[in-house]
Amino acid sequence: MSYAYLFKYIIIGDTGVGKSCLLLQFTDKRFQPVHDLTIGVEFGARMITIDGKQIKLQIWDTAGQEAFRSITRSYYRGAAGALLVYDITRRETFNHLTTWLEDARQHSNSNMVIMLIGNKSDLESRREVKKEEGEAFAHEHGLIFMETSAKTAANVEEAFINTAKEIYEKIQEGVFDINNEANGIKVGPQHSPTNPSLSPNGQDRGQGGGCC
Amino acid sequence: MFNKVRSALYNVVGGVEALPAVAEGEDQSRLRVPKFPYARPHFLLFQQDEVQVSADHQIRPIIVPRDITKVPWQSGYAETVNAGKSEWNEDQACVQQRLLVRESEKHIPGAGMPYTYFALFDGHAGYGAAVAAANQLHNVVHKKLMEVIDHILPPLELGNTGAHGHIESSTPRGMAMWYPEKPLPADVFISGALELAFNEMDALIGEDKRKYIMKGGCTAVVSLFIAGKVFVANAGDSRAVRCSLSKPYPMSNDFTPSTERRRLQQLAAHKPELLSNNFTHLEYNPRPGRALMGRKILYRDVFMTGWAYKICSPEDLRTPVVTGEGKRSRLLATIGVTRGLGDHELRSIIHNTPIKPFLSSQAEVKLYNIEAHNIHDTDVLVMGTDGLWDVTNNEKTAEIVQNSLTNFPFGDQENSKYRFTSAAQDLVMHSRGKPEGHNWQTSDGAPGTIDDISVFVIPLAAYKREWEAWKQQNEKLRQSKASDQISSKSAQTAQSSTNRYPASANLSNMDGWFPSLDGKTPTTHQNGGTPANVPVEVGVPHLNVSDLPLAEISLEAEEVMAPEDTPSRNVETIDSEEGLTPTIGSSIPENGDKDNTDPSSTNYCER
Numbered sequence: 067m068s069y070a071y072l073f074k075y076i077i078i079g080d081t082g083v084g085k086s087c088l089l090l091q092f093t094d095k096r097f098q099p100v101h102d103l104t105i106g107v108e109f110g111a112r113m114i115t116i117d118g119k120q121i122k123l124q125i126w127d128t129a130g131q132e133a134f135r136s137i138t139r140s141y142y143r144g145a146a147g148a149l150l151v152y153d154i155t156r157r158e159t160f161n162h163l164t165t166w167l168e169d170a171r172q173h174s175n176s177n178m179v180i181m182l183i184g185n186k187s188d189l190e191s192r193r194e195v196k197k198e199e200g201e202a203f204a205h206e207h208g209l210i211f212m213e214t215s216a217k218t219a220a221n222v223e224e225a226f227i228n229t230a231k232e233i234y235e236k237i238q239e240g241v242f243d244i245n246n247e248a249n250g251i252k253v254g255p256q257h258s259p260t261n262p263s264l265s266p267n268g269q270d271r272g273q274g275g276g277c278c
Numbered sequence: 279m280f281n282k283v284r285s286a287l288y289n290v291v292g293g294v295e296a297l298p299a300v301a302e303g304e305d306q307s308r309l310r311v312p313k314f315p316y317a318r319p320h321f322l323l324f325q326q327d328e329v330q331v332s333a334d335h336q337i338r339p340i341i342v343p344r345d346i347t348k349v350p351w352q353s354g355y356a357e358t359v360n361a362g363k364s365e366w367n368e369d370q371a372c373v374q375q376r377l378l379v380r381e382s383e384k385h386i387p388g389a390g391m392p393y394t395y396f397a398l399f400d401g402h403a404g405y406g407a408a409v410a411a412a413n414q415l416h417n418v419v420h421k422k423l424m425e426v427i428d429h430i431l432p433p434l435e436l437g438n439t440g441a442h443g444h445i446e447s448s449t450p451r452g453m454a455m456w457y458p459e460k461p462l463p464a465d466v467f468i469s470g471a472l473e474l475a476f477n478e479m480d481a482l483i484g485e486d487k488r489k490y491i492m493k494g495g496c497t498a499v500v501s502l503f504i505a506g507k508v509f510v511a512n513a514g515d516s517r518a519v520r521c522s523l524s525k526p527y528p529m530s531n532d533f534t535p536s537t538e539r540r541r542l543q544q545l546a547a548h549k550p551e552l553l554s555n556n557f558t559h560l561e562y563n564p565r566p567g568r569a570l571m572g573r574k575i576l577y578r579d580v581f582m583t584g585w586a587y588k589i590c591s592p593e594d595l596r597t598p599v600v601t602g603e604g605k606r607s608r609l610l611a612t613i614g615v616t617r618g619l620g621d622h623e624l625r626s627i628i629h630n631t632p633i634k635p636f637l638s639s640q641a642e643v644k645l646y647n648i649e650a651h652n653i654h655d656t657d658v659l660v661m662g663t664d665g666l667w668d669v670t671n672n673e674k675t676a677e678i679v680q681n682s683l684t685n686f687p688f689g690d691q692e693n694s695k696y697r698f699t700s701a702a703q704d705l706v707m708h709s710r711g712k713p714e715g716h717n718w719q720t721s722d723g724a725p726g727t728i729d730d731i732s733v734f735v736i737p738l739a740a741y742k743r744e745w746e747a748w749k750q751q752n753e754k755l756r757q758s759k760a761s762d763q764i765s766s767k768s769a770q771t772a773q774s775s776t777n778r779y780p781a782s783a784n785l786s787n788m789d790g791w792f793p794s795l796d797g798k799t800p801t802t803h804q805n806g807g808t809p810a811n812v813p814v815e816v817g818v819p820h821l822n823v824s825d826l827p828l829a830e831i832s833l834e835a836e837e838v839m840a841p842e843d844t845p846s847r848n849v850e851t852i853d854s855e856e857g858l859t860p861t862i863g864s865s866i867p868e869n870g871d872k873d874n875t876d877p878s879s880t881n882y883c884e885r
Contacts, residue, residue, distance in 0.1 A: 102344070102345075103696055105699050106342040106356065106703050107340065107341075109327070109331045109332075111327050111331075124331060133700065140338075141339065143336070143713060144336055247336070
């Protein structure tokens with residue numbers, strides 16, 4: 067299926083916070099209570115629509131384990147968006163956010179949109195991190211924030227789509243250089259300004275070909 | 279005639295892919311298509327989308343199987359794509375678990391010997407040959423093993439050997455005393471099957487290249503876990519190394535122009551017509567240029583280990599068969615690997631000389647007797663394509679594996695199943711390194727490889743446990759069959775003397791077949807045993823039975839074939855030709871190159 071833009075996301079955060087479950091809920095609309103440890107990196111993809119435009123999200127789900135940290139770092143490069151996830155029922159996953167954020171800022175491109183996600187909002191009774199704390203952290207570091215539940219699907223769509231909206235806005239503002247794939251954005255084959263022959267308007271341009 | 283017209287037409291039209299060699303009468307209208315589509319290894323369960331993402335040359339993600347139950351024994355696998363030298367990852371991999379079972383015994387629960395196959399193929403000049411080998415070589419190996427099943431696994435009932443009920447000697451009775459056949463251990467038949475399979479796979483690719491779009495060639499390294507041992511067959515510069523307690527023990531040799539210099543020069547010297555006078559088999563130090571004409575130059579011929587002088591003549595200015603040193607050495611100034619599958623169309627960059635007879639598909643087989651050794655839980659067989667070994671040497675590999683495994687101790691019930699996957703990933707990570715600007719750099723600050731990397735990390739202890747459990751179960755099965763037999767056919771004893779199997783009184787005793795020779799590896803080596811940590815090469819020199827004194831061979835063979843209490847002089851060798859050919863036809867599934875569905879196999883190939 068054709069798309070106007072492809073956005074590359076990366077999901078990061080401590081092991082067991084629900085990164086893979088968020089991805090599965092978003093791409094397959096299902097919840098898997100027992101999920102295997104992610105060892106390397108896994109991929110998911112889904113098409114969404116923003117402003118009437120088809121946007122393909124290509125999501126890289128990474129391993130949270132400390133042992134894999136150096137491998138995970140090499141995936142930051144070339145991501146337009148990051149979902150930084152913690153578990154609201156485990157305080158230590160919230161405490162580690164600073165380290166994750168430093169890592170992300172250091173290894174990604176500076177325009178990467180980061181969405182902070184407090185996952186497992188369905189487990190209210192076991193909550194260890196208040197929603198306000200999440201909001202405060204996000205505010206302090208200039209992140210977007212949401213609490214989600216990969217189990218009930220609450221806010222999962224929104225988390226992925228709001229991140230895409232933010233990226234889309236940055237494109238409109240000209241913040242992202244969309245011709246540089248290292249920014250994690252790819253212009254769809256039918257919309258590529260550098261490929262006029264494939265443009266949907268190509269046939270209207272006549273023999274002279276288009277000029278951009 | 280029509281062919282001529284058509285090729286003339288194509289020449290005029292131009293821009294159309296070179297015509298395949300089409301025989302007269304063959305379907306002329308057929309356009310060539312790939313025999314197998316490009317894919318990643320079957321056990322990764324990749325969708326088309328993921329195939330695309332995994333080929334990201336900027337990020338070079340390290341891919342591991344998402345469902346590790348798709349790889350036997352929770353073995354590790356990891357791969358990464360090159361940094362842009364080819365569009366796709368040209369490495370391929372395959373894993374199979376199959377059952378070696380006679381057609382006549384298929385209905386018996388528990389009959390047959392399970393074996394496990396791991397293979398890596400490093401493609402070059404296109405992915406066609408590597409993909410073809412990954413889809414087919416295991417089927418060829420299975421077919422070849424089935425052809426010698428009587429030498430690997432005795433039938434459950436002695437009166438029911440093979441398809442005919444018994445096996446006859448190929449040697450007429452009267453001739454037997456002049457040309458006695460010696461009983462050979464199962465090992466030589468397994469390595470023979472592997473060697474034949476490589477050869478046949480290469481021929482098959484050669485045929486298919488004329489019918490389909492199938493580009494390039496590939497190296498091949500296969501490990502076959504069978505009969506309590508692991509057999510490693512290698513053709514090319516991929517490598518298998520056994521790692522035990524942080525120490526590496528090579529299980530294969532690399533075949534490159536520099537390691538095979540002697541073979542290549544000898545072939546060139548003995549068959550100069552292959553080079554049509556464009557290359558020279560001589561070696562020079564340094565290679566002479568025009569300026570040295572008429573002056574003394576250092577050289578050596580194929581029969582020399584030392585060096586000598588000669589006067590430089592125009593002939594000495596030809597390109598040597600092998601140029602360059604080490605990793606940069608080239609055969610006919612073109613290719614850096616000297617064994618593998620495919621490349622039938624490959625010609626040298628200069629002079630357009632066919633490379634194929636120099637580039638050989640011959641496999642070298644080495645084995646390690648897992649059953650006979652003390653195996654630690656952290657002992658593994660690492661298989662890797664040259665992308666791994668270019669950066670990470672054997673010693674470092676053993677060290678990385680040991681470190682990785684300690685991250686997932688066995689006590690950790692939940693996560694220990696990931697330990698070998700993690701080790702494979704760490705090995706790929708070490709050779710790939712991290713992106714530094716436009717380059718890749720390892721953690722030691724050295725340049726990372728820009729090549730494709732693929733790695734298996736296979737736990738030996740898991741196979742040993744599986745093998746021992748099978749042996750016990752099989753012994754029970756034999757005991758029950760033997761008691762059936764004794765009660766029903768008490769008059770069968772006479773027949774055992776015409777049988778090639780160990781004439782042990784106790785039919786269920788498998789020791790003659792799967793001997794536990796503690797520390798000793800049964801082969802045809804003259805000294806009978808090998809140092810514990812040296813893999814035994816079952817290559818040609820040791821197998822050339824006719825060159826060895828017969829007495830020694832038979833002694834060795836007895837040790838392998840029959841338990842001590844067996845009157846082994848009664849063991850009569852029986853042929854393979856006559857007795858086995860019918861078995862082949864009836865028991866080999868017709869799965870050669872068409873599909874992978876073999877009812878006897880637990881097929882890991884589900885896509």
